[in-house]
Amino acid sequence: MVAGPVGSDRAVRFVPMLNAAMSPTFYEFDSGDLLRLYKEMDERDEEPVVIYHSHTATEAYPSRTDIKLAQEPGAHYVLVSTRDGADAPAYDGPVEFRSYRIIDGEVVEEEVRVVGSYSETAGEQNRGEN
């Protein structure tokens, strides 16, 4: 997960989480880890900004399970596909890295652009620029 200040829409604090499901086809945070994460975010006045995971054999698009279980309406759900070997250090090809809003079962893809600094996005419609 990547957390950020409440209302900022900026992903600024990377929080590595373990997949308690220990599965290549399903992920879930451990319930104790989940509580600690949310308490920590609460103390720091943060919220989840990016919730990401990989699909190891399929495209970087939310699965039916992803859509059914998405319960953070404010988060950007980022998916990476490693079906072409993008997880290998030697891989040099294009990487499927896509982002979505998932609210009430509805999926809306959003543009992803890599920038060196948020100042490069000045003037764009982005809650984070304030």
Added chain:
Amino acid sequence: MAIELRVPTILRTYTGGEKAVNGDGATLAEFINDVNGTHPGLKERIVEGEPEELRRFVNVYVNDEDVRFTGGLQTGIKDGDVVVVLPAVAGG
């Protein structure tokens, strides 16, 4: 005194945007029923089925203890306790 329910973002539509609401009860089941009386709709987002059980992808904690390990909906609670509801972060 009362028992406090900390409400996750996705369920704040049922609490008028409030992050926390109060209720009473001797068990978690009673407490959820009580809170649902003042905030209708909350219960069915936390509980499902007959007999009622906690939803698989909703985590509930009483004083930081996951209630799945303390008796589920029959977990005893008392004044001053804090009940936290967190949706699972999960997918596949």
